[in-house]
Amino acid sequence: MVLAHRAVRDQILRNTAMSSSDAVVLFDVGAGQAKGGREFQEDRVTIVLPEQFPAETKEKLAFFAIYDGHGSGLVSEHASKQLHHLLTKRPEFQKGDYAAAIKAALADEDALLLESFRNDSTEPAISGSTAAVCLVNLTQGELVVSNLGDSHVILAERDPKTDRPYHIRRLTEAHKPGVPSERRRIEEAGGEVTMRSGIARLGETIMTEEEGVGSLNMSRALGDLQYKNPVNEVKDSSCMPRVRRLSSSSNAVRGDFLSNDPYTSRRTLQPDRRYLLVVMSDGVSDRTDDVALVQHVIKLAMRGMRASEIAKEVTTNSTRSVKSDNASCIVAMLDGQRA
Numbered sequence: 001m002v003l004a005h006r007a008v009r010d011q012i013l014r015n016t017a018m019s020s021s022d023a024v025v026l027f028d029v030g031a032g033q034a035k036g037g038r039e040f041q042e043d044r045v046t047i048v049l050p051e052q053f054p055a056e057t058k059e060k061l062a063f064f065a066i067y068d069g070h071g072s073g074l075v076s077e078h079a080s081k082q083l084h085h086l087l088t089k090r091p092e093f094q095k096g097d098y099a100a101a102i103k104a105a106l107a108d109e110d111a112l113l114l115e116s117f118r119n120d121s122t123e124p125a126i127s128g129s130t131a132a133v134c135l136v137n138l139t140q141g142e143l144v145v146s147n148l149g150d151s152h153v154i155l156a157e158r159d160p161k162t163d164r165p166y167h168i169r170r171l172t173e174a175h176k177p178g179v180p181s182e183r184r185r186i187e188e189a190g191g192e193v194t195m196r197s198g199i200a201r202l203g204e205t206i207m208t209e210e211e212g213v214g215s216l217n218m219s220r221a222l223g224d225l226q227y228k229n230p231v232n233e234v235k236d237s238s239c240m241p242r243v244r245r246l247s248s249s250s251n252a253v254r255g256d257f258l259s260n261d262p263y264t265s266r267r268t269l270q271p272d273r274r275y276l277l278v279v280m281s282d283g284v285s286d287r288t289d290d291v292a293l294v295q296h297v298i299k300l301a302m303r304g305m306r307a308s309e310i311a312k313e314v315t316t317n318s319t320r321s322v323k324s325d326n327a328s329c330i331v332a333m334l335d336g337q338r339a
C-alpha cells in the first residue's frame with residue numbers, strides 16, 4: 001500500500017503544474033460527520049483547496065476548519081462560510097503574517113455577528129461556536145493552527161519507509177473556564193466562574209425567556225455575545241427585547257468574559273517528511289487518545305482508504321455508543337516534495 005500511495009502521489013505530481021517548487025503536496029483531504037445520539041448536527045466543516053483559494057497568490061495555500069456550534073447552528077454556519085474570506089481580506093494576510101491574520105479574522109467574524117445582533121436578532125447572543133483553523137502555505141511548507149474552545153488539531157509525521165506515525169503532537173489547547181489563567185482573565189474582565197454539575201462554567205449571564213440561563217463550559221469561542229462586550233454591558237432591557245440581565249453585581253466596565261483571542265501554533269513542514277493532519281470536534285477527541293486515533297487513521301490509509309472515507313469511519317466509530325456527542329473530523333495527508 002505504501003507503493004500504491006507512491007504511485008498515486010507521483011501521478012498527482014505529474015498532473016500538478018508548479019508543484020515541483022512546492023515544499024509539500026496536499027496528497028489527499030476529506031471530511032466526515034456523524035450525529036451520534038443528538039437531534040441536530042451543529043458542527044460545520046470547511047475545506048478550501050489551493051485551486052479554490054479566495055485570493056490571488058503566487059504560492060499555493062489550503063485552509064481547513066471545524067466549527068462546533070452550540071445554542072444553535074447560527075454561528076458555526078456563519079463562520080464556516082465567512083472566516084476564510086475575512087482572513088484573505090486582512091492586511092496581515094497580505095504580509096504573510098498568518099497568526100495575526102487568523103486572530104483578526106476571528107474578531108472580524110464576531111464584529112459581523114454583533115452587527116446582525118444590533119440589526120434584528122438576539123440569536124448571536126445565545127449561539128456560539130468553537131473554531132479549529134489550519135492555514136497551510138504548501139509552497140513554503142508553513143502550517144499555522146489556531147483554535148477557540150475544545151475543537152482540536154493533531155499533526156503527525158509518518159516514516160516514509162514504514163509509514164509508521166511518530167512525533168504525534170496536538171497543536172491546539174482546550175479553553176476551559178476552570179483553568180487558573182483563564183479564571184483570572186475572566187474575573188479581571190468582570191465575569192465569574194461558577195461550578196455546575198461538576199463543570200466550571202462562565203457566570204454573570206443574561207437570561208433569555210426562550211433559552212433559560214446560559215451556562216457555557218468554554219472560556220473562548222465565537223459568538224455567544226451575551227458574554228462579550230458590549231452586549232454584556234447592557235443594563236436596560238428595553239433596547240433588547242426578550243433579553244434581560246440575570247444579575248448585575250457591578251456597574252464597572254466589562255471586558256470579554258468569553259474571549260475570541262485564539263491559541264496559535266506554527267510548524268514548518270519539511271520537504272523530506274510526510275505528514276498527517278487531523279482536525280476534530282470534541283465528539284472525536286473525547287472518545288480516544290491522540291496516539292490511538294493517529295494509528296487508526298494510518299492503518300486505514302495503508303488499506304488504501306481515501307481521506308474522506310477515513311474521516312467518515314473515524315466519526316462513525318466515535319458516535320457508536322447511544323449517548324455519544326455528534327462528531328466531525330477532517331483528515332489531510334501532506335507529503336513533502338522529496339519524501
Ligand SMILES: *[C@@H]1O[C@H](CO)[C@@H](O)[C@H](O)[C@H]1NC(C)=O
Pocket residue numbers: 038039040041042043068069070071281282283325326327
Ligand atoms: C454537537 O456536538 C458538540 C460537541 O461536539 C456540542 O457542543 C453541540 O452542542 C452538539 N450539538 C447538538 C445539537 O447537540
Ligand SMILES: *[C@@H]1O[C@H](CO)[C@@H](O)[C@H](O)[C@H]1NC(C)=O
Pocket residue numbers: 057058059093094095096097137140142
Ligand atoms: C507563504 O508562507 C511564507 C512563510 O510564512 C510567507 O512569507 C508568505 O507570505 C506566504 N505566502 C502567501 C501567499 O501568503
Ligand SMILES: *[C@@H]1O[C@H](CO)[C@@H](O)[C@H](O)[C@H]1NC(C)=O
Pocket residue numbers: 112113115116119
Ligand atoms: C445590518 O443592517 C444594515 C442596514 O440594513 C445592512 O446593510 C447590513 O448588511 C446588516 N448587517 C448584518 C450583519 O446583518
Ligand SMILES: *[C@@H]1O[C@H](CO)[C@@H](O)[C@H](O)[C@H]1NC(C)=O
Pocket residue numbers: 070199217218325
Ligand atoms: C460543554 O458544552 C457543550 C455544548 O453544550 C457539550 O457538547 C459538551 O459536552 C460540554 N462539555 C462538558 C465537559 O460538559
Ligand SMILES: *[C@@H]1O[C@H](CO)[C@@H](O)[C@H](O)[C@H]1NC(C)=O
Pocket residue numbers: 288289292293296317318
Ligand atoms: C475506533 O477507533 C479507535 C482509535 O481511535 C481504534 O483503536 C478502534 O479500533 C476503532 N474501532 C473501530 C470499531 O473501528
